[in-house]
Amino acid sequence: MTMKSRHFKFTKTFNVFRVVKVAFAIALIYLLTPILFDNFFPSLNFQKTDGSNDIVDKYYEKRKNWLTSNLGTMLFKNKPIQANQDNRVFSVLIWKYWGWLKKRHLEGHTENDPLDECSVKNCMFTGDDTSINEVNAVLVHIQHGIFPNVTKRNPWQIWVFLSDESPFHTFSMAKRKPSFSNLANIFNWSMTYRSDADVPVPYGRTVxxxxxxxxxxxxxxxxxxxxxxxxxxxxxxxxxxxxxxxxxxxxxxxxxxxxxxxxxxxxxxxxxxxxxxxxxxxxxxxxxxxxxxxxxxxxxxxxxxxxxxxxxxxxxxxxxxxxxxxxxxxxxxxxxxxxxxxxxxxxxxxxxxxxxxxxxxxxxxxxxxxxxxxxEHGYFGTKSMHLCRLCEALNYNDGKTKVYDEDSLKLYLDPKLLCSNIIHL
CATH class of the missing domain: 3.40.50.11660 (Glycosyl transferase family 10, C-terminal domain)
Structure with missing residues (x-):
C-alpha cells in the first residue's frame, strides 16, 4: 500500500437555517447580481507578499469575503495557513476507482509524480476497499453513481465526494442517477473545481x-x-x-x-x-x-x-x-x-x-x-494536483465536524441552482 500526504482544514458546521437561506439566495443571486461565492462569514485579512502591488491587491480584494476552507484560503486568497503539527500519517482510501484515478492524476499525462512537489508528504493512498473501516479518509468519485455500502461508519472518518464535471454531468457515467436525498448525510467534504469546496481542485488558477x-x-x-x-x-x-x-x-x-x-x-x-x-x-x-x-x-x-x-x-x-x-x-x-x-x-x-x-x-x-x-488539470503534460490537494486538506483544514445534507449537496451539484440550461442539451 503506497501513501502520500497533504494538509486540510474543516469549514464551519452546516446550520439548517443557513442552508435554507443560502439556497434561496442562490436562486435570486444567480438571476440578479451573481455573487454566489461571496460568503456570509467574517472576512479573512490575508497577508501581503513581498511582490504585492496595487494591481495584485485590488485583485485579491474581490476575493476577501469568499467562503473558503483553510486550503481554499491558501489557493485563492494568497494567504499562508499554519499546518497541523501533530505529525500524523493520514491513510486515504480511493474507493472503487483507485486504478483509474491513479492513472488520471498520478501517471497519466506528466513525466514526474505530482506528489513529489506537494507541500506535505504524510499521506498514504490505497485502493484496497476492504480497509474502508480503518482509513482516515474515504474519497468517492461520484460520476459513476456507485457508493460504498457501509452499515456502521467510524465517526472520526472523513468522507469526501469528488466531482470534476459540471453539475449537468455529475453522474454522467451512472447507470442510474442517484437522488440527492439518497446521498444526504454521507459526506463530510466536497472536492470540486469550485473555490469554496473543502478541497478545491480547479483546472487552473491565477497566482x-x-x-x-x-x-x-x-x-x-x-x-x-x-x-x-x-x-x-x-x-x-x-x-x-x-x-x-x-x-x-x-x-x-x-x-x-x-x-x-x-x-x-x-x-x-x-x-x-x-x-x-x-x-x-x-x-x-x-x-x-x-x-x-x-x-x-x-x-x-x-x-x-x-x-x-x-x-x-x-x-x-x-x-x-x-x-x-x-x-x-x-x-x-x-x-x-x-x-x-x-x-x-x-x-x-x-x-x-x-x-x-x-x-x-x-x-x-x-x-x-x-x-x-x-x-493543474493533468492534461497535455501538466500536473494534476488532486491527490496532493486532498493530503494538504487533511493537514491544513480544521477539525470541525460537518456533514452534507440534501440542501448542502445541491449547492455544489444541482444544475437547477448552479447552471443555465440554455447552453446544454
Whole structure:
C-alpha cells in the first residue's frame, strides 16, 4: 500500500437555517447580481507578499469575503495557513476507482509524480476497499453513481465526494442517477473545481508573481512570434452536440474568419484529435481562442481557458461561467465574454477593433506582468494536483465536524441552482 500526504482544514458546521437561506439566495443571486461565492462569514485579512502591488491587491480584494476552507484560503486568497503539527500519517482510501484515478492524476499525462512537489508528504493512498473501516479518509468519485455500502461508519472518518464535471454531468457515467436525498448525510467534504469546496481542485488558477515582471509584454506572451494576422480566431471542439456554441460559431463566421479544429471542424478534423494527451500546436498561432464550455455553470472553467487560451498566448472569448465569475477567477482585463455583446456580429467588430494594433492586443496581456496562470488539470503534460490537494486538506483544514445534507449537496451539484440550461442539451 503506497501513501502520500497533504494538509486540510474543516469549514464551519452546516446550520439548517443557513442552508435554507443560502439556497434561496442562490436562486435570486444567480438571476440578479451573481455573487454566489461571496460568503456570509467574517472576512479573512490575508497577508501581503513581498511582490504585492496595487494591481495584485485590488485583485485579491474581490476575493476577501469568499467562503473558503483553510486550503481554499491558501489557493485563492494568497494567504499562508499554519499546518497541523501533530505529525500524523493520514491513510486515504480511493474507493472503487483507485486504478483509474491513479492513472488520471498520478501517471497519466506528466513525466514526474505530482506528489513529489506537494507541500506535505504524510499521506498514504490505497485502493484496497476492504480497509474502508480503518482509513482516515474515504474519497468517492461520484460520476459513476456507485457508493460504498457501509452499515456502521467510524465517526472520526472523513468522507469526501469528488466531482470534476459540471453539475449537468455529475453522474454522467451512472447507470442510474442517484437522488440527492439518497446521498444526504454521507459526506463530510466536497472536492470540486469550485473555490469554496473543502478541497478545491480547479483546472487552473491565477497566482501573483513574486515581483512584477520588467520584461516586455511581447516577451511574456507565449508564442507571440507565431501569431498570424490573416485569421485571428480559433476553436478546438470535439463535442458537436452542444448546439448553442456551434450555432454561435457559425454565426460568428459570417462576420469574421474562425478556424475550427477537432471533430466539429469541417476542414481540420484530423489536425487536432482532441486527445488530452496530445497537444495541438497549430492553435499557438492565433490571437483569440473561443473558450466555449459545454455547460454554463458557476465557476466551471476548464483547460479550454487555462491551457488552450492563456498558455497559448491567446485572449479567451468565454461562453460558460457568468461574467462575474470570470472577473474574480481569471486575470484582470484578460478576456472577452459573449454575454457582453449583443450578437456575434458585435463580438466580431470588437475583435477586429482590438486587432488594429499590437498595442491594443497587448492590453489584454498586461496582467502577465503581475500574474501567471498555473495549469493543474493533468492534461497535455501538466500536473494534476488532486491527490496532493486532498493530503494538504487533511493537514491544513480544521477539525470541525460537518456533514452534507440534501440542501448542502445541491449547492455544489444541482444544475437547477448552479447552471443555465440554455447552453446544454
Amino acid at each position: 501573483p508573481l513574486p515581483m512584477p515582471s520588467t520584461r516586455s509584454l511581447s516577451g511574456l506572451i507565449p508564442h507571440w512570434k507565431d501569431k498570424k494576422i490573416n485569421v485571428l480566431v480559433n476553436a478546438l471542439i470535439s463535442n458537436c452536440a452542444v448546439r448553442k456554441r456551434m450555432d454561435y460559431i457559425r454565426e460568428l463566421q459570417r462576420h469574421i474568419k474562425v478556424d475550427v479544429y477537432g471533430k466539429c471542424s469541417d476542414d481540420n478534423q484530423e489536425s487536432c484529435p482532441g486527445s488530452f494527451k496530445t497537444d495541438c500546436p497549430v492553435i499557438n498561432n492565433y490571437y483569440f481562442y473561443l473558450a466555449f464550455e459545454n455547460s454554463e455553470c458557476r465557476q466551471y472553467f476548464t483547460e479550454k481557458i487555462f491551457y488552450n487560451a492563456y498558455a497559448k498566448g491567446a485572449i479567451p472569448i468565454v461562453m460558460g461561467p457568468p461574467v462575474s465569475d470570470c472577473e474574480k477567477i481569471l486575470p484582470p482585463q484578460s478576456f472577452l465574454h459573449v454575454d457582453n455583446f449583443d450578437s456575434p456580429e458585435h463580438l466580431a467588430t470588437e475583435i477586429l477593433r482590438i486587432s488594429e494594433s499590437e498595442e491594443k492586443i497587448q492590453m489584454y496581456h498586461k496582467w502577465r506582468q503581475h500574474f501567471e496562470i498555473v495549469n
